[in-house]
Amino acid sequence: MKSAFYYKTKKVTLNLVIHLFLLSVAVTCLYPLLWMVASSFKTQETIFRDISLIPRQLHFQNYYLAVSESNFGRYLINSIFYTVSVVLGIVFISSLAAYAFSRLRFPGRNIIFIVFMAAMMIPIPGSFVALFVLLNKLHLRNTPLGYILCMISVGLSMSIFLLKTFFDTMPRELEDAARIDGCSKIGIYRHVALPFARPVLAVVVVFNALNVWNEYVLALIIFDSKNLMPLQRAVMMFRGEFLTNYPLLMAGLTITALPIIIVYLLMQKYIVKGVTQAVFG
Amino acid sequence: MLPAVAIFCIFYIVPFIWVFQLSLSDWDGILPTKSFIGLDNFKEIIFQDASWWQSIRNAGYITLIALTLQNALAFLLAWACDREIRAKNFYRVIFFIPPVLSEIVVGMAWRFIINDVDGANIINRMLVSMGLPQLVRSWLSDPKTALTTVALVHSWKGFGWGFLIFLAGLQTIPRELDEAARVDGANAWHRFRKITLPLMIPVIILVAILTVLGTMQAFVLITSLVQSELAGHTSVPVLRILALMRDSSRFGYACAQGITLGAILVIISFMQYSLSKRYRQV
Numbered sequence: 001m002k003s004a005f006y007y008k009t010k011k012v013t014l015n016l017v018i019h020l021f022l023l024s025v026a027v028t029c030l031y032p033l034l035w036m037v038a039s040s041f042k043t044q045e046t047i048f049r050d051i052s053l054i055p056r057q058l059h060f061q062n063y064y065l066a067v068s069e070s071n072f073g074r075y076l077i078n079s080i081f082y083t084v085s086v087v088l089g090i091v092f093i094s095s096l097a098a099y100a101f102s103r104l105r106f107p108g109r110n111i112i113f114i115v116f117m118a119a120m121m122i123p124i125p126g127s128f129v130a131l132f133v134l135l136n137k138l139h140l141r142n143t144p145l146g147y148i149l150c151m152i153s154v155g156l157s158m159s160i161f162l163l164k165t166f167f168d169t170m171p172r173e174l175e176d177a178a179r180i181d182g183c184s185k186i187g188i189y190r191h192v193a194l195p196f197a198r199p200v201l202a203v204v205v206v207f208n209a210l211n212v213w214n215e216y217v218l219a220l221i222i223f224d225s226k227n228l229m230p231l232q233r234a235v236m237m238f239r240g241e242f243l244t245n246y247p248l249l250m251a252g253l254t255i256t257a258l259p260i261i262i263v264y265l266l267m268q269k270y271i272v273k274g275v276t277q278a279v280f281g
Numbered sequence: 282m283l284p285a286v287a288i289f290c291i292f293y294i295v296p297f298i299w300v301f302q303l304s305l306s307d308w309d310g311i312l313p314t315k316s317f318i319g320l321d322n323f324k325e326i327i328f329q330d331a332s333w334w335q336s337i338r339n340a341g342y343i344t345l346i347a348l349t350l351q352n353a354l355a356f357l358l359a360w361a362c363d364r365e366i367r368a369k370n371f372y373r374v375i376f377f378i379p380p381v382l383s384e385i386v387v388g389m390a391w392r393f394i395i396n397d398v399d400g401a402n403i404i405n406r407m408l409v410s411m412g413l414p415q416l417v418r419s420w421l422s423d424p425k426t427a428l429t430t431v432a433l434v435h436s437w438k439g440f441g442w443g444f445l446i447f448l449a450g451l452q453t454i455p456r457e458l459d460e461a462a463r464v465d466g467a468n469a470w471h472r473f474r475k476i477t478l479p480l481m482i483p484v485i486i487l488v489a490i491l492t493v494l495g496t497m498q499a500f501v502l503i504t505s506l507v508q509s510e511l512a513g514h515t516s517v518p519v520l521r522i523l524a525l526m527r528d529s530s531r532f533g534y535a536c537a538q539g540i541t542l543g544a545i546l547v548i549i550s551f552m553q554y555s556l557s558k559r560y561r562q563v
Contacts (some may be wrong), residue, residue, distance in 0.1 A: 018361045019368075025358060026375040028437070033378070035403075036390040093288065112286065119293055123546045125498050125519050126539015129526050130296035130303060153292035214383035216501045221527075232385045236505065239389065246393055257386045264381045268374050271381075275442075276449040279487065 033257070040250035047247055062251035070248075072255055074227065075234040080259075082144070082230055083212045086151040090159050090208050091201060093152065098163030099189050103175075113164075120157040132221045142224045150218050155208045162277060166200040167193060203274035206267045213260050231256040304537035322537035333521060333538060337545075340517040343432040344496040351436035352488055355443030360477070362444075363451040373448070380441040388505025391434045396421045421507055424514045431503055431515055438502065439495065443488045450484035451477070486557035490550050497546055518542045 034053050041058045066072040100106075101113050131150060132141070140146030170193065178188045194201070219233040229237070235252050242248050264271065307318045326333055358376060362369055379387065395404055396419055405417040420430045454477065462472045500519040507515045518538065525535040 015366060018364075018366060022358065022361055022372050025354070026372055029375050029378055032387075032390045032394055033382075035394060036386075039393070097286075115294075116289065119289070121550075123494055123498060123543050124297060124300055124539060125542045125546075126300050126304075126522050126536045127296045129522065129532055129535045129539065130299035131292070132526065133299065133303075133532065134292075134296055149288060150292055153288050156289055210381055214381075214385075216383065216385055217523075220523075232383050235385055235389070239505075249389065250393065253386050253389055257382055260381055260383070261378065264378070265374070268377070271377065272373070272445065272449075275445045279446050279484075280449060280453065 033261075036250050036257070037254050039247055040254045042247050044245060044247055059247070062247045063255070065248055066251045066255060070238060070242075070252070071226070072231075072234070072252060075229060075231045076255060078228060079213060079230040079232075079256075082148060082151070083209055085144075085148050086155065086212045087205055087208050089148065089152040090155045091204060094156055094159035094204065095163055095194060095197065095201065096189070097156075098160045099167055099193055101160065101164045102167035102170075104185075116157050116160055120161065128217055128221055131218070135222060141222055142228065144228060147218060147222045147228075150222070151212050151215060154215075154218075155211060158278070159204045159208065162200055162204055162274070163197060165277070166197055170196055199270075199273070200277075202267070202270045203277065206263070206270045207274050209263060210260060300536045300539055303533050304540050306533040307531075308533045318533075322534050323541065325534070326537055326541050332516070333518070336516045336518045336521050337542075339428055339515060340497050340499075342428060343435055343499070343517070344493055346429070346432040347436050347439060347492050347496045348489060350433075351440045352443050352485075352492060354436070355440045355488070356447050356481075356485070358440070358444050359447035359451055360473075362448055373445075376444050377441040379438045382438070384438070384499075384501040385505045387434065387438050388502045391437075392421060392506050395430065427507065427515050431506055434506060435496065435499060435502055439492070443492070446488050446491075447481070447484060450481055454480050482560045483557050486553055486560070490553045493549055493553070494546055497542065 038053050038055055039047055040062050041055045041060070043059050043061070046055070046057075101109065135141040135146045135150070138146070140149070174192055174196070175188050178192050183191065213230075214232060215230070216232045216236070219230050220236075223229050223233060226234075226237070235249075235256050238252050239249060304322055305317060305319060307321070358372075362372055404420065408414065408416045418426060420426050458476050459472055462476055467475070498519055500517050500523070503515055503517055503520065519542070522535045522538050522542075525531045525538065
């Protein structure tokens with residue numbers, strides 16, 4: 001006969017094992033980041049000797065150097081500018097399109113929607129080659145506009161999918177009421193549908209912001225001028241120039257990573273929601 | 282509606298068609314004329330290009346590790362988090378930090394941690410303190426360990442996605458099923474095998490599809506992690522495509538490689554998808 005004590009001990013041990021497991025993985029997740037931030041406050045001399053996560057002395061000179069001599073302030077502004085423009089563009093265009101797919105009847109509606117969705121599923125790994133040629137032809141290569149338009153196109157399918165699924169579940173009575181009150185179609189979209197879709201719009205904003213901020217490939221093939229580059233591209237170039245200056249490099253990386261971590265921590269509930277929604281409909 | 286279709290057509294459909302067009306031609310990206318050469322590019326890829334197949338094998342190896350190690354870890358973590366434990370949310374937030382970071386940041390930070398032979402290399406330090414100094418090496422430069430190291434860092438970055446999807450999947454399983462089985466005397470292992478696992482198979486296959494698609498096309502992490510990516514032992518397909526375009530100006534051939542890889546991926550995804558359909562019917 002097993003006593004209550006046996007069961008209790010068993011449960012406590014099991015919980016302990018689970019926590020140990022989860023905790024060890026969590027430490028592995030955080031360690032490289034803490035290490036990166038810590039190293040950015042060290043100097044070239046101390047970085048290989050002082051391996052602690054909390055540096056004995058905080059040297060801010062790396063950040064000063066990164067911003068003053070390596071132009072990191074400029075890249076930061078570029079990244080912010082691209083991210084904000086692309087996200088605004090996607091929100092505006094995809095919400096209109098999703099609303100139209102959900103509520104308006106027009107010829108070819110289903111086919112166009114299927115094509116959008118297919119774009120989400122079918123991988124074309126070499127498409128950046130053709131995009132490069134196209135932007136050259138349109139004289140949009142090495143311009144912010146070219147980059148912004150490409151990135152908008154990248155985010156459209158997913159955003160339209162999320163928003164359309166939401167608009168489909170929106171009760172029609174709301175719109176009928178607005179129509180009776182004399183609202184136009186655009187008016188209904190602006191005053192009824194958009195405010196109603198705010199939670200989904202948040203998901204769209206967060207996902208696209210992460211995506212644009214972290215984008216590298218298109219930035220690589222589109223930009224030649226240093227002044228136009230976003231952070232991800234700049235930090236790679238930076239490595240080529242200061243290969244062995246690890247503290248400076250880590251300061252650059254921290255500038256690149258910190259904004260996105262802050263946004264993530266503030267908005268993480270929308271990310272969980274977005275994943276759940278995108279996967280389970 | 283119209284702007285969406287316009288942007289989409291110009292920046293997605295047109296390139297899509299051009300990739301196919303270019304793949305049938307021999308073009309350096311500058312000359313106004315493209316010479317049509319039929320399927321010659323594809324013949325070259327399939328029969329002559331050893332380095333292409335090497336890169337596919339490398340990507341396949343990374344994918345294999347991601348499919349097994351990364352997804353098993355993700356599933357275990359999700360399973361551990363899908364119960365009444367403290368700090369559940371804390372873990373969830375932490376596990377998704379690597380996926381929100383860019384591949385550039387992850388690659389460079391890890392390179393700094395594991396590549397130097399002496400100095401800051403944490404793994405080598407641990408090996409020395411465990412009395413195994415003969416295992417100390419430059420993990421990313423040594424051809425023997427480079428690819429595995431890349432695969433492990435890739436898994437580190439990627440497991441958070443699987444974790445989140447598995448967790449969402451587990452939460453859709455009604456608790457009553459588990460309770461009923463418990464009342465009937467099924468032990469934890471039995472409940473896991475007879476209830477959790479069968480219900481999770483569609484989700485597992487979905488994660489597998491996403492893993493294959495993501496990993497086979499991954500390359501930014503490798504660029505930022507390894508210095509000489511084209512040395513062969515860590516080269517992957519998309520890196521080769523990029524190099525063909527930027528360094529050798531073989532636009533047509535690059536597109537043909539893209540299509541070959543795309544076709545391989547579509548076939549694999551389709552196979553996985555039909556597998557999941559079969560399970561759903563059972």
